[in-house]
Structure formats: C-alpha cells, structure tokens
Amino acid sequence: MSLQDRLTELRDQGLADIKSADVLKKVNQVKVDLLGKKGPITEVLRGMRDLTPEERPKVGAYANEVRDKLQEAIEHRREELELAVQNKQLAAEKLDVTLPGRQVPQGQPHVITQIITELEDLFMGMGYQIVDGDEVEEDYYNFERLNLPKDHPARDMQDTFYITKEILLRTQTSADQPRSLENHDFSKGPLKVLSPGRVYRRDTDDATHSHQFHQIEGLVVDKHITMADLKGTLTLVANELFGDQFEVRLRPSYFPFTEPSVEADVTCFNCNGKGCAVCKQTGWIEVLGAGMVHPRVLEMSGIDPEVYGGFAFGLGPDRFAMLKYGVDDIRNFYLNDVRFLSQFYKKG
Amino acid sequence: MRISYAWLRDYLKLDIPADELAEKIERTAVEVDGVIRPSEGLKKVVVGDVLECVPHPDSDHLHICQVDVGEDDPIQIVCGAPNVAAGEKVIVALPNSWIGNHTKIKRSKMRGVVSNGMLCALDELGFDEKLVPKEVADGIFILPAEAKPGEPVFSYIGMDDEIIDMSVTPNRGDMLSMNGTAHELAAIYDQAPTMPTVDLHEDASELADDELNVTVQADEQAVPMYKMRLIKNVTIKPSPLWLQIRIWNAGMRPINNVVDATNYILMQYGQPLHAFDFNSLTKGQVNVRFAKAGEQLTTLDGEERELAATDLVICSDDRPICLAGTMGGLDSEVTDKTTAIALESAIFDAVKIRKTAHNHNLHSEASMRYERGIDHSATETALDAAAALIAKLSDGTVTTGVVVGRDEDVQPVVVKISLSRINHVLGTDLSLDTVAAIFRRLDFPTTIDGDTYTVTVPARRWDIHIPADLIEEVARLYGYDNLPSTLPTGQPTIGRLNETQQIIRDSRKLMESAGLTQAISYSLTTEAKAKAFALHASEVTKLDFPMSSERSALRLNLISGLLDDLAYNNARKEHDVALYEEGRVFFSQPEQVRPKEVEHIAGAITGSMVQTAWDTAATPVDFYQIKGIVAGYLKSLALAAPVSYVATTAHPEMHPGRTADIYVGEDLVGFVGEIHPATAKAYKVRETYVFELDLDALIAQPKEHQQYQTISKFPSITRDVAMLIDDQVTNAAIVKLIKDKGGAHLRKVQLFDVYNGKNVPAGKKSLAYTLTYQDQNGTLVDEEINKAFEKVLTALTETLGAEIR
Numbered sequence A: 001m002s003l004q005d006r007l008t009e010l011r012d013q014g015l016a017d018i019k020s021a022d023v024l025k026k027v028n029q030v031k032v033d034l035l036g037k038k039g040p041i042t043e044v045l046r047g048m049r050d051l052t053p054e055e056r057p058k059v060g061a062y063a064n065e066v067r068d069k070l071q072e073a074i075e076h077r078r079e080e081l082e083l084a085v086q087n088k089q090l091a092a093e094k095l096d097v098t099l100p101g102r103q104v105p106q107g108q109p110h111v112i113t114q115i116i117t118e119l120e121d122l123f124m125g126m127g128y129q130i131v132d133g134d135e136v137e138e139d140y141y142n143f144e145r146l147n148l149p150k151d152h153p154a155r156d157m158q159d160t161f162y163i164t165k166e167i168l169l170r171t172q173t174s175a176d177q178p179r180s181l182e183n184h185d186f187s188k189g190p191l192k193v194l195s196p197g198r199v200y201r202r203d204t205d206d207a208t209h210s211h212q213f214h215q216i217e218g219l220v221v222d223k224h225i226t227m228a229d230l231k232g233t234l235t236l237v238a239n240e241l242f243g244d245q246f247e248v249r250l251r252p253s254y255f256p257f258t259e260p261s262v263e264a265d266v267t268c269f270n271c272n273g274k275g276c277a278v279c280k281q282t283g284w285i286e287v288l289g290a291g292m293v294h295p296r297v298l299e300m301s302g303i304d305p306e307v308y309g310g311f312a313f314g315l316g317p318d319r320f321a322m323l324k325y326g327v328d329d330i331r332n333f334y335l336n337d338v339r340f341l342s343q344f345y346k347k348g
Numbered sequence B: 001m002r003i004s005y006a007w008l009r010d011y012l013k014l015d016i017p018a019d020e021l022a023e024k025i026e027r028t029a030v031e032v033d034g035v036i037r038p039s040e041g042l043k044k045v046v047v048g049d050v051l052e053c054v055p056h057p058d059s060d061h062l063h064i065c066q067v068d069v070g071e072d073d074p075i076q077i078v079c080g081a082p083n084v085a086a087g088e089k090v091i092v093a094l095p096n097s098w099i100g101n102h103t104k105i106k107r108s109k110m111r112g113v114v115s116n117g118m119l120c121a122l123d124e125l126g127f128d129e130k131l132v133p134k135e136v137a138d139g140i141f142i143l144p145a146e147a148k149p150g151e152p153v154f155s156y157i158g159m160d161d162e163i164i165d166m167s168v169t170p171n172r173g174d175m176l177s178m179n180g181t182a183h184e185l186a187a188i189y190d191q192a193p194t195m196p197t198v199d200l201h202e203d204a205s206e207l208a209d210d211e212l213n214v215t216v217q218a219d220e221q222a223v224p225m226y227k228m229r230l231i232k233n234v235t236i237k238p239s240p241l242w243l244q245i246r247i248w249n250a251g252m253r254p255i256n257n258v259v260d261a262t263n264y265i266l267m268q269y270g271q272p273l274h275a276f277d278f279n280s281l282t283k284g285q286v287n288v289r290f291a292k293a294g295e296q297l298t299t300l301d302g303e304e305r306e307l308a309a310t311d312l313v314i315c316s317d318d319r320p321i322c323l324a325g326t327m328g329g330l331d332s333e334v335t336d337k338t339t340a341i342a343l344e345s346a347i348f349d350a351v352k353i354r355k356t357a358h359n360h361n362l363h364s365e366a367s368m369r370y371e372r373g374i375d376h377s378a379t380e381t382a383l384d385a386a387a388a389l390i391a392k393l394s395d396g397t398v399t400t401g402v403v404v405g406r407d408e409d410v411q412p413v414v415v416k417i418s419l420s421r422i423n424h425v426l427g428t429d430l431s432l433d434t435v436a437a438i439f440r441r442l443d444f445p446t447t448i449d450g451d452t453y454t455v456t457v458p459a460r461r462w463d464i465h466i467p468a469d470l471i472e473e474v475a476r477l478y479g480y481d482n483l484p485s486t487l488p489t490g491q492p493t494i495g496r497l498n499e500t501q502q503i504i505r506d507s508r509k510l511m512e513s514a515g516l517t518q519a520i521s522y523s524l525t526t527e528a529k530a531k532a533f534a535l536h537a538s539e540v541t542k543l544d545f546p547m548s549s550e551r552s553a554l555r556l557n558l559i560s561g562l563l564d565d566l567a568y569n570n571a572r573k574e575h576d577v578a579l580y581e582e583g584r585v586f587f588s589q590p591e592q593v594r595p596k597e598v599e600h601i602a603g604a605i606t607g608s609m610v611q612t613a614w615d616t617a618a619t620p621v622d623f624y625q626i627k628g629i630v631a632g633y634l635k636s637l638a639l640a641a642p643v644s645y646v647a648t649t650a651h652p653e654m655h656p657g658r659t660a661d662i663y664v665g666e667d668l669v670g671f672v673g674e675i676h677p678a679t680a681k682a683y684k685v686r687e688t689y690v691f692e693l694d695l696d697a698l699i700a701q702p703k704e705h706q707q708y709q710t711i712s713k714f715p716s717i718t719r720d721v722a723m724l725i726d727d728q729v730t731n732a733a734i735v736k737l738i739k740d741k742g743g744a745h746l747r748k749v750q751l752f753d754v755y756n757g758k759n760v761p762a763g764k765k766s767l768a769y770t771l772t773y774q775d776q777n778g779t780l781v782d783e784e785i786n787k788a789f790e791k792v793l794t795a796l797t798e799t800l801g802a803e804i805r
C-alpha cells in the first residue's frame, strides 16, 4: 500500500472515528490516537525517509492536508459536543421566571406630598420660588395684613387655634405672603412665590373636617399682572392635576385679601359634567380660590397699588387628593394606615 | 337665601329654565347650592271636593268621605284627620300616586272600609315640618274654595314654584333680598326691573308721636338709624294663602299676619323689622342702649339670657324688651290678643350684632343681614311698606308719621376709574361703551370724562367703595368666561429649590429608597407625647383653648406621632410597618411666645421589613437594621465631620442598653435605638426601633469638599485578626485603635464576625476584622505589612487586653 493510500485510509477511518465520538473525552482520545507523536500519521511521516526526493514533497503535502482535515474535524466535533453539553446544562437550569423576585424594601411618598411636589415642580418651571413660612404665626400676619381686621366677619374666632391673643397656628399659608411682599426687592424682578404647608383650624375631626390640613398658595406681584394671567395660571393648575380634557370656569367669590375674587371650578372628572354624587349633581368641582391682590394688602406691605398689582390663589391638596382618588375620609391622610399609604405610588 | 322664581317674575321678564338661571347667577354673582322643586317626584296629587263625610262605624276617629276628584264618580277615601268635613276642598293623593318622602299611595282597606287614596297634610307632601303653619299642623290642609276638583294641587300651594337656593358671600348682603337679587338679575339680563311700590294710607286723625316716644342712647356708630311706626286696631289672624306660600317657599314658617308681613318685607327689602305689642310697652316709651352686664332678658324662644355690656338692647322705660337685631323679648311678642303694633326699622352696627349673635348663639335671618350690611336708603321705605301691609292684612290703621329715634344722612359713594385701568387689571381690550353699558345695566349713574368714569354707587351696593370693586363688577358682568387666558409676562425669574428645600426633598427620597414610607402625623398632641423623645430640653407650646387634651400641645419630636401611627396599624393587624416623617417640631425660645420651628426627620420600624416569601424568611427588624438606615442616610449627606454613635441612657423612653446618641463631629444631631418596653406598652406597639434627627442641624453641617482621588494601580493586601476581648470593649474603640496604630497604608477596617456563644468565656466576646492595606505609589511588600500588622496586634493586646486567636 502506498503512503498516499495509507494516508487516505487513515483519513477516512479518522473522520469516521471523530464522527462517532459522542463525548468530549472520546474526541480527545481520537485526537491523541491519530495525531499524537506515536500516532499512525506520525508513523507515516517517518516512513517518508524511504521515498524518492521527487515523491517526498507530494506525500508531505498530502500528509499535512490529511492532518489539517482531521484537526479541523476534531475541532468542529468538539464545538458541537460542547454546545450540546452547554444546551443540556442550560435546559437543566431553567427557572420559573414568574416566581416573585427577592424583596428589596421600598417606601413611598405620602399622597399629599405627591400633590405638593407635582405643583412645586410645575410652578418652579414658571419661575416661582418655594417659601416655607412658620406654622406658628402672629395674628397680625395671619389676619390683619391680609385685610382681615379684628372684627371682620370672615374671621370667626371658632376657627382658629390661639396660643396667646396675638399668636396662633396659621389658618392659611398665605400668612407668609405679607412677609414675602415686604422683603421682596422689586428692582430685581417680579415676586413669584408658592407657599405649601400645614395649616390648622379649630374644627372637630370627622370625615370631611380635619384640624390639620395642607394648603398651597401662590402669589405673583409685578407692574403688569392681569386677571387674564390669573385665569391662564389656574387653568394650568387644573389641567396639571386633573388632565387637560376638562373645562375650567371662574365664578365670583369673596376673600378679604383679593378684589376681584373668584373661585375656579373644573368639570367633574367623575361624570364629565353630567352631574353625580362627587359633584353634588352640579357637574362642577370647586378646586381653587383666587383673585387679584387687594390694594389694601399691597399698601400695608408698603407697595404702591397704583404701580404694582398681582394675583393670589390657594388650593387644598387634601381636598384634591380626596377628589382625585375618591378618598371619602380626610382623617385617612393623618392616621397613616399602611394599607392606605401604599395605594398611592407615584412621583414624589 | 332662597329665591322664588315665581316671585322674581314680579320684577323681571324671565322665561329661561331655572337651572339655566341658577347657572347664570353662579357664574356672575354668587354661589348656588341648588334648585329646589317642591313638587319634584310627586304624582297624581289633586284637588278634591269632600261631598260627604260620615264617621267610620268601627272607629272613633276615622271618617268615610266621598270625594269629587274631577271624575265622573266621586271616590271613597277613609280619613283620620280631625278637621275633615264635607264642603272642604282638600289635597287628594289618588291610588298609585306618589307623595313626599318617595311614598307610594295604594288602594287599601281601613278597618274593613275601602279607601281609594289619601287626604293629605302639608308635611305628607314633603314639607319640612318646621315650615308648616302651626294651625294646620294637626290636620289635613284645606285648600281655597275656588280650587278645581281633579286639578293638580301644586299651583294652589306654591309647590309648582322653583326655588333657587343661593349661598351669598359676606360681601353681597344686597342679594339677601328679592329687591337686591332683582337688581342683580336686571343687570345680568339687561332689563329694567319693576320694583315694588308702597301704598301707605296714614290715619290723619292720629299722630304716632303722641303715643310713641323713642330715644336712642347708644352712639351713632352702634345705631345709625332707628325709626318706628305705630299701627292700631289690628286683628291678629293667619295670613292669606298667597303670603303663606311666599313665606314657606322662602324657608320660613308662617306665624300670623303681622309677623308674616314683617318677614315678607324683610325678604323683599332685606331690612329686618321687629313688631312689638304696643300695649306691652310702658307708657309708649322705647329706648335703645347697651345692656348692663348681668342684665336679664327672656327672648322669644323662652330662653332667659344674661346680657353682656356689648349687647345692644331695645328697652321700654329702660326695661329690656328685645335683643337688638337678633331676637325679640317674650314679653313684647305679638300674640293673638295684640291690638296695636309698634313697628321698628333700624340699622345696627354689624360688628355689635355679630358679637351678640355669636355670644348668645342666636343666628337669625335678621342678625345674618345686619352682619353683612343693610341698604341704608331702604330702611324707611321698608318700614312704610311693612306698615301698609300689616294694616291691609289686619284691618288696622297706620297712625300718621314716623317716630325717629335716630336718622342718618345717607350719601351714595362716588368712585372714579379709568378705562385703561380696567383693561390693565383685567388684561382685556374693552371699549368705553362696553364698560359704560355695564354700569348702566347695574343702574349705577355714571358720567364719562375722557376715559374716566365717575360712578355713583347706590346705597344698596354698600360693598363697593374703591376702584377695584368696580373692576370686579365689570369683570363678572362682562363674564369671566370671556376673559382671555394668558400667563404672566415680564422679567423672567429663576424658580428652584434652595439648599434646605433640596436636602429635605432628597432626604425623603433616601428614606423611601431605604424602605420607609412617608407618614404625616398630627403636630398637635398631648403634652406628654409632645415632650417625649425630645432631643433637647424645652418647654412645650400649648394652645390657649384646646378642643381636647389629645390635641393641646405642639410636638417637640416626631417619634411619638409615628408610634401613634404604628399603634393604629397594630390595632388593625398590620404588624410590619416602616414609616418615616419629615416635619416641624417646636422648641421654646427664651422670652418669646413663638417657638423655634425646626425641621426633623424620624423613622420607626417594627415587625419585619422583608416579609416571608418562597425564598426568604422574614427577618425581624433590630437595632442594626435601623442603624444601617440612619448610617446610609447620613453617608449620603456627605458630612465633613465624622459621624459617631455613643451609647446613651439619657432618653427615658428609650431602651437604656440599645440606644445611641448620634454626633456629627462634636454636635449632637439625633439618636437611634429601640424604644423602652414600657414605652412600647404605653403606646400599644410591639418591639420598635426608631431614630430622630435634627434635619436643620444636618443641613447646617459643613459638607465634605469632594475631590477625585486617583485609584491606586497597585494591589492591596489583607490581614485578618480574630480576638477574644472583654464584653465591655466597644467596636468603636477597637476600630479607633486599629486605625490609630495601623500605619500609613491601612485603608480599611472591616468587622466580619461577632461571636459570643459556645467556647467563648463569660464576659468575653469574639471579634474578627479584615484590615486592608494599599499603597498609592508602589507594590507593598509582605514584610512591611507584617510589621504594621504586628504593631496593631500588640496594641490590641496591651491597650484593650485582647487575646489574639
């Protein structure tokens, strides 16, 4: 048998052995057996000594070809088997991906904070500063400076927690507005402030009353602020909180510190204005009180109402949350039942 | 204020649906609570003519009636009312009719006799019992003789009316009258209203002055106007039905012709009137003064009241007979026997009346109007109108002349405003004519000079006295719907959180990321809870006049509120709770009533923060969990000074062995630990771990100056040390010693084991640390590290008595 024939035989036998090797170990064995130093191919190569110089390169080239071919087949077979092993292992590692993930404790913001934060962000985007006034205030700032002198009918003693005759728990966050007005340097631009915070009223707690609740009040004063600006601002607030598919209407109202005074209603989101229990069959929900700053309020802060004017508005996040989420008892906000708190998972 | 649509039609031509009218009022003037339709839901309630009425054979009070209801044959109805009688026109609820309170009437048998319906009293038609005249309260209602059998009954008793229930704001006292409302609607709909006229006939033979003598001692501010008329020969009887209807549709109970007449004029003019029984006066004398403190008066409601020096009283011969503007006295009340009336029409100071109404808890139709303001120009007209009506209804005679206790020169207010000012404030582009037309519709006489309006405001609109008030009139009548919608222009400003606000917001997020949910608790609590857990000693700020001891003092801490929250959850079987609160506490300040308001942040955890699941067992919370939360939070604040935890027994509400004060540098900023078991019991909570931090103090702390440090390219080397050491020696002391003696290359000391179980002698514990060494500039050699490590071991042995294992 010629060396060529021997190589061809070895090649065919080798390829068959490789093909039939069904585990990696056998592939490796085939490799050692065929291509190892003591293997038949090496032996064939040794036999080349006996060939003529003309034959030698031919056979040599053929031997290399056979060796490469076998090498390639071994590698290929190895990859095949490795992949099979891996696939088998992966199949064995299959998980039920619908099982719950491991818990990482995660808290959430209070629903009132969510609403306040949402509005703070909206107004900061329009250049408002956030101011946090004191919760314990002087009667003078809480009432008198807002055009509510001592005998004013809108100022019912029943509604206020007093600490002394002159010191009280603020009944409105607008108690901070006179200070904002006093301290503002109008040469640096308009005054635009938003005051969110806790307020207190002398009320017996029940489903719709709470002695503690929250308010967000806004104030803008500049040389040319119009009631149209107020209307646009209130519409923006209503759209932010309830969505822009609803209509906003302004209607006359009365607050001692604004003139004209208005209340803003939004189309009832529950019935779309048809009338339901949420809106007491009116189709409207009252959401905001507002108005143009009363000239007296400006005067008392040393601002000339002939030159400057502005608007103010106020709203109650508690009431908003009650309306928006259908909360039927205001006390829920302050009892902190985790089953309640965990229902409002949103931005904060 | 309830406004009858039927009555409004006396003034104006209105044919729009009541709902539309209500909506218009709401958008232009005052809030409307709703439209009341008294006949709503009632069906098949008709006029009946009782043809025959015989006693029921098996009853001592029932009658069997044959009633003509406009059909071919009369129907038989059994009736138990005492006043049922043949020949009367009555209210019949036919079979299958609906009457008040959603009640359906069916054919029935009463003691064996068929009854094809029911004869009705007013309250059975849904009338509020408080509005039913007393004389008809005990029986069925008798309709006027001209009522036609078979016709719906509603038009005969005013139930076909529609009533607009307005909620009048304090500035719009003018709308607490039909006249005022008519003026308003006339302006809205641009109509000329037909106002009522007074048809008064005085008896020239008798002069009121001769018999009635009035003096006002109270000052002019308290009583700017006080006038009376004397009406004689009156006969007290029920009012005619038309008047009763107007009275009950206005939400008042018809009483008698005199009282109803005063109430009618009150509704019409908004002017409270009071009728005194003239014969109850002493010598025809009336005087008005402030009460003497402690003086007594029995009011109409039978209540004996002790008067205060701030109460205005009407007296006769100095004997109090009426609480001015609020409620009459029992002694001078108009009764069936009254034959002469002294009728009062006056103005009293709003503040005084408000005080009296408030102090005596007497809020009447009269006091409400005085508090909100009265049309001073209508006081005498109303007096004349009431006198005329009383005389007409009671066959009385009005004596000649008004007896004036005090009079006032009522002058209209004149306000000037320019068109440009109006447009400047409203953001509109209204024309001179548009605004002029609005003033004309309001019936405010106006002259125009250039672009300036000079507006004469009638006394009925006492709320208008400055230009801004006129701007409101223009705005609301022009229509808020028609205003443009814009946003403020002008110099831009930057809106952003200041550093404090930003840190507060970040703190909330960090707490939430650490697994705590935000709570908002009450700031007002009991004095004891307010004081508990206080970080510093302080007085408690207390309410002057609390509603309950539960809410009487301002908190000095947030923890007690959180414990209340935990208790609330605990009582509802929620035992795994992790809450935090961020808010104010109120520390007293020397020589000041107002406390210092300090932002705190606190947390409370109980139960487990991770619940038992398929792959995890619930781990009960413990000291190290809450400490981990606090430490992680403080780390993120990047404080410049080091944070240290010092065991403390100074907080009586806290576990003495499981509480640490928290210092930043030398400053005490809070504490963390387990609450004392006695505290847990008192608050009705389970084992609970808490922390409280002075957030303002943390915000004020200098922050780490952050700068990038090159990460060493050279490998680090670690050495572990395990030691047996005295139980009393703290981790903090060991770590400090290791760091002090660790040498220049010691980077990190990590505690990895604490053991004091088996094989550890009593009073000892076993601790193990990994020390990590690294050099910034080169590869460390073992020998160098061994030397440094050896130094640490020696120090531990010699200084802390550690036994290295």
Ligand SMILES: [Zn+2]
Pocket: A268, A269, A270, A271, A272, A273, A274, A275, A276, A277, A278, A279, A280, A281, A282, A283, A284
């Ligand atoms: Zn609705």
